[in-house]
Amino acid sequence: MPDDAIDHFVRVRGAAENNLCNVDVDIPRDAMVAFTGVSGSGKSSLAFGTLYAEAQRRYFESVAPYARRLLQQVGAPHVQEITGLPPAVALQQRRGARSSRSTVGTITTLSNLLRMLYSRAGSYPRGAPRLDAEAFSPNTVAGACPRCHGLGVVHDVTEDLLVPDPSLSIRDGAIAAWPGAWQGANLRSIVAGLGIDIDKPWRRLRKKDRDWLLYTDEQPAVLIKPERDRIDYGYHGTFWSARKHVMHVLADSTSERMRERALRFVVDTPCPDCGGSGLRPEALAVTFAGRSIAEVNAMQLADLVTVLRPVADLPQETNEVAVRICTDLLARVEVLLDLGLGYLSLDRRSTTLSPGEAQRMRIATQLRSGLFGVVYVLDEPSAGLHPADAEPLLDVLDRLKASGNSLFVVEHDLDVVRRADWIVDIGPGAGEGGGRVLYSGPVAGLEEVEESATSRYLFGRAEPLECRARPPQGWLHLRGVSRHNLRDVSVDVPLCVLTAVTGVSGSGKSTLVTQVLAEVVGRHLGLAPEDRGRGEAGEDGRLEVDVQDAAGLEAFDRLVLVDQRPIGRTPRSNLATYTGMFDAVRKLYASTDEARERGYSPGRFSFNVPEGRCETCQGEGFVAVELLFLPGTYAPCPTCHGARYNAETLEVTYRGRNIAEVLALSVDGAATFLGDLPAAARSLETLRDVGLGYLRLGQPATELSGGEAQRIKLATELQRARRGHALYLLDEPTAGLHPADITLLLHQLHRLVDAGNTVVLVEHDLDTIASADWVVDLGPGGGDAGGRVVATGPPTEVARAQNSATAPYLARRLRRV
Numbered sequence: 001m002p003d004d005a006i007d008h009f010v011r012v013r014g015a016a017e018n019n020l021c022n023v024d025v026d027i028p029r030d031a032m033v034a035f036t037g038v039s040g041s042g043k044s045s046l047a048f049g050t051l052y053a054e055a056q057r058r059y060f061e062s063v064a065p066y067a068r069r070l071l072q073q074v075g076a077p078h079v080q081e082i083t084g085l086p087p088a089v090a091l092q093q094r095r096g097a098r099s100s101r102s103t104v105g106t107i108t109t110l111s112n113l114l115r116m117l118y119s120r121a122g123s124y125p126r127g128a129p130r131l132d133a134e135a136f137s138p139n140t141v142a143g144a145c146p147r148c149h150g151l152g153v154v155h156d157v158t159e160d161l162l163v164p165d166p167s168l169s170i171r172d173g174a175i176a177a178w179p180g181a182w183q184g185a186n187l188r189s190i191v192a193g194l195g196i197d198i199d200k201p202w203r204r205l206r207k208k209d210r211d212w213l214l215y216t217d218e219q220p221a222v223l224i225k226p227e228r229d230r231i232d233y234g235y236h237g238t239f240w241s242a243r244k245h246v247m248h249v250l251a252d253s254t255s256e257r258m259r260e261r262a263l264r265f266v267v268d269t270p271c272p273d274c275g276g277s278g279l280r281p282e283a284l285a286v287t288f289a290g291r292s293i294a295e296v297n298a299m300q301l302a303d304l305v306t307v308l309r310p311v312a313d314l315p316q317e318t319n320e321v322a323v324r325i326c327t328d329l330l331a332r333v334e335v336l337l338d339l340g341l342g343y344l345s346l347d348r349r350s351t352t353l354s355p356g357e358a359q360r361m362r363i364a365t366q367l368r369s370g371l372f373g374v375v376y377v378l379d380e381p382s383a384g385l386h387p388a389d390a391e392p393l394l395d396v397l398d399r400l401k402a403s404g405n406s407l408f409v410v411e412h413d414l415d416v417v418r419r420a421d422w423i424v425d426i427g428p429g430a431g432e433g434g435g436r437v438l439y440s441g442p443v444a445g446l447e448e449v450e451e452s453a454t455s456r457y458l459f460g461r462a463e464p465l466e467c468r469a470r471p472p473q474g475w476l477h478l479r480g481v482s483r484h485n486l487r488d489v490s491v492d493v494p495l496c497v498l499t500a501v502t503g504v505s506g507s508g509k510s511t512l513v514t515q516v517l518a519e520v521v522g523r524h525l526g527l528a529p530e531d532r533g534r535g536e537a538g539e540d541g542r543l544e545v546d547v548q549d550a551a552g553l554e555a556f557d558r559l560v561l562v563d564q565r566p567i568g569r570t571p572r573s574n575l576a577t578y579t580g581m582f583d584a585v586r587k588l589y590a591s592t593d594e595a596r597e598r599g600y601s602p603g604r605f606s607f608n609v610p611e612g613r614c615e616t617c618q619g620e621g622f623v624a625v626e627l628l629f630l631p632g633t634y635a636p637c638p639t640c641h642g643a644r645y646n647a648e649t650l651e652v653t654y655r656g657r658n659i660a661e662v663l664a665l666s667v668d669g670a671a672t673f674l675g676d677l678p679a680a681a682r683s684l685e686t687l688r689d690v691g692l693g694y695l696r697l698g699q700p701a702t703e704l705s706g707g708e709a710q711r712i713k714l715a716t717e718l719q720r721a722r723r724g725h726a727l728y729l730l731d732e733p734t735a736g737l738h739p740a741d742i743t744l745l746l747h748q749l750h751r752l753v754d755a756g757n758t759v760v761l762v763e764h765d766l767d768t769i770a771s772a773d774w775v776v777d778l779g780p781g782g783g784d785a786g787g788r789v790v791a792t793g794p795p796t797e798v799a800r801a802q803n804s805a806t807a808p809y810l811a812r813r814l815r816r817v
Helices: 043-062 104-108 110-121 181-193 207-215 242-252 256-263 293-297 301-312 320-338 355-369 387-402 414-419 443-448 453-458 509-524 575-579 581-590 593-598 659-663 667-673 678-689 706-718 739-754 766-771 807-815
Strands: 009-015 023-028 032-036 081-083 088-091 153-157 221-224 235-238 266-270 375-379 406-410 422-427 436-441 475-483 486-494 498-502 546-551 558-562 622-625 633-636 726-731 758-762 774-779 788-793
Touching: 009 043, 023 043, 023 422, 023 436, 032 043, 032 387, 032 414, 043 081, 043 088, 043 375, 043 406, 043 422, 088 355, 104 110, 104 355, 110 293, 110 320, 153 242, 181 221, 181 235, 207 242, 242 256, 301 320, 320 355, 320 387, 355 375, 355 387, 387 406, 387 414, 414 453, 422 443, 422 453, 436 443, 443 453, 453 739, 475 509, 486 509, 486 758, 486 774, 486 788, 498 509, 498 739, 498 766, 509 546, 509 558, 509 726, 509 758, 509 774, 558 706, 575 581, 575 678, 575 706, 581 593, 581 659, 581 678, 667 678, 678 706, 678 739, 706 726, 706 739, 726 739, 739 758, 739 766, 766 807
Parallel strands: 032 406, 032 422, 088 375, 375 406, 498 758, 498 774, 558 726, 726 758
Antiparallel strands: 009 023, 009 081, 153 266, 221 235, 422 436, 475 486, 475 546, 622 633, 774 788
C-alpha cells in the first residue's frame, strides 16, 4: 500500500470524559503532540482519560478472560469512536512507592543485573561457596541481614534522648523515658534502694551508674519499704532500664499514645552487623573490581560507569559473563545519565524521589525496551526539572519518536511545547469553563487563537507580573549546615522578602528548605515533628540536621510548610473537609426548619457517621462488585447512586439543593450558592484566588494532583488572618501549573510577603525566579557535585554568576522583559 494511502491520524469523535464537551479532534501519529491548557481544562481527560484508557480497554479485550482477571481493569472512556489508535504506554507523575525496600535499583531493575554480576562473576573468598543472585538482595530471606531484616537500620536509644536535661536529678525526672505517675515513683524507689543517689544531678553520677540505669538488661527485684506518712506495705519492685522500658513499650504495648511517647526516645542508626547495607556477611565478602555490592550500590551512577566500562571494553572471551552483564548495565546506566540522573545511587530509597525523578527513570526503562509503533502518553515530563535538566530529557524523547513511536505529552513548559510537532490546546478555562478544543495543528498556528491562555504566554502577549523589589528587613544566618550533600554550608536567608532557592536536580535545594530550614525553625518554635513536616524523617518524625549556629530565629512566630504531600489518603478526605468549610455547611443544613423539626444535628450531615450516611455503601458512594470469573470492580451505590447519604438526610434542602448536591458543586459554583455564608465564602474565595475554582467540593483527596494539594494547603493558609512574622516554605509550588495559573499563584505569594511574612520556595520556573526579591543558587551540579552556595543576591546579580547552571537561563529570561 502506498504511504500516502495510509491514514496517519488518530481520530477522536464525541469524547465526553469528565468536562470534555463532546470533543472531535484529529491527532497525528509518529509525532510529538503537546496537550496544553490551564489546569483543569481537560488535557488529561483527553490524553489519559480518553486516548490511553481506550487503548488499554482494547488491549484487555484482546486477551483471554482468564488473563484479564490478573490485570488491573480500566473502565471504558466516554467516547463515541476512536480510529487509528496504536497500543499505548502511560508514563505518569507519581510519588515513589511507600516502601523503605523500594530503591532506584529495584525500580530500574539494575539491581537484578548487578546481583547476577556478583553471583556469576564476583571474586569469592577462598573456600566460600558460590551464592545465588537472590543472596545479594536484602529483600530475600537468603540475603537479608538477620539483625535488621534487610532494612539496613536498627531502632535504638541514645543518652541525649533518654536524658534531655542532665542538670536534673533522677527524682526531678532526669530520665525522661521512664513512665510517670506510680510506675515512675516505683522506679525511683528501686534506684534509691540500689544505693544510687536520686537527688544528685545526672551529670554528677558515675558513668558506670548512668550507663547501667539507661542500658542494662538486668532486672533486679528490690524490697521497697513503706514510706513514712503512707499507708502501704512493703513490696518487691522490679527494675527496668530506660532502654528496656522503651523497647518493651514499642514491642508489646497496644496503647498508641504510649507507643508515640516511646518513639520520641528512639533513633534510627545504621545496623552495626551489616553497616547499613541490609546484607548478610557472606554476600558482603564477595567483590567485583575490588568492591562489595554494598559499595557499588552506594556509588553515584556517574561514578558507577567508571567501574563498569573497563570490564565492558574487554574482549568477550576474557570473561564472557562479566563482559556481557557489564555491557548491558553500562547501556542502561548511560540512559539515566543522559536524563540528568547521574547524582542518584542504586540504594537511594524511592520514597525520597520526586515525581519527576521517578518518571525519568521510567522513561529510561522504556527507551531500553525497544518498543516500536506505540503511543507514549506522558504526564508533564518536565515538571520539577531545572532548564538544564529539561534539555537532555527532550533529546531522549526525540530518540523515542525516532524509534517509530508517537508521543502524546501533557505539558505546561513552553520550551517543551515549542519543540512539539503538533499542539492540541484545550480551554479556554477550567472545569465547566473548559473542555473544548480551541486549536489542533502545528504550533505556530496557535498564535491566531485569541481566547487561548496558552497562546498569550507562548507568543509573548501576556502581561508580565509587575513586582517591586523589596529590601530585606533582617537576616536568618545559618552556619555549618550538614545534611545529605550539604556539607558545612553557610547561607543567609533574607527576612520579609520572597526568596527562590534554585539549582539543578539533586543540588540540595529541597534538603535546605524543607528539611534544614523547617527543622531548625520548627525546633526553635517548639513544634512537634508533624507540625514542621516529616520530609525524610524516621517513624518518629525526627530529622537529624547538623547546624553549628543559627541566628535570627526570633524573627518568626509561626512556621508553615506547604508541600505536595496528599491532603488525605482515602476518598473520605476531600476539599471541603480539609479546608474546614464543610463544618459551616453542615451547620447551615442543621439550622434549616426541616432539620430542626426532625431534630437533626450538624453530625447528621456527615457521610462518616451512621445517622446520616447510606448504610449500603457506608458513606463511600460506591460498592465493590464481585464477579465470578473476573476480578472485582466498583460501581455507584445502588441505594444512594453515589450521593453517600441516606434518603432521609437528602430530604433536607437549602435553596433547593440537598447536602450531596452541594458537595457536587465546583468551587466557582459554590461561591455563588454559598456567597452569603461567611465561614464558607472566605475559603471559596481563596481557592479561586489560587486557580482552583474548577475543583468539586466533594472531590476525593485521592483524585488530586500534588500541585492541587499544595495549592489547597496554601489557600487554607491564606484564609487565616495575615499577621506577619511567619516563615512560609514551599517545595516547587509551580510544578505542573500553566503559566496563567503560575501568575495567579505568584500574586498570592507576594501578598503574603507584603503582609510582613517571609516566603522561601524551591523553584525551577524562570518567571517565578525572575519575580523573586532574592535568589540562593545551589550547585554547581547534583549529588556530590552540588550542595554548595554558588550565588546569592537579586535575580539580576545571580544571572551574571560565572559558575551557575541557572545563570544563563535566568539571564535569557530577564532579557525578554
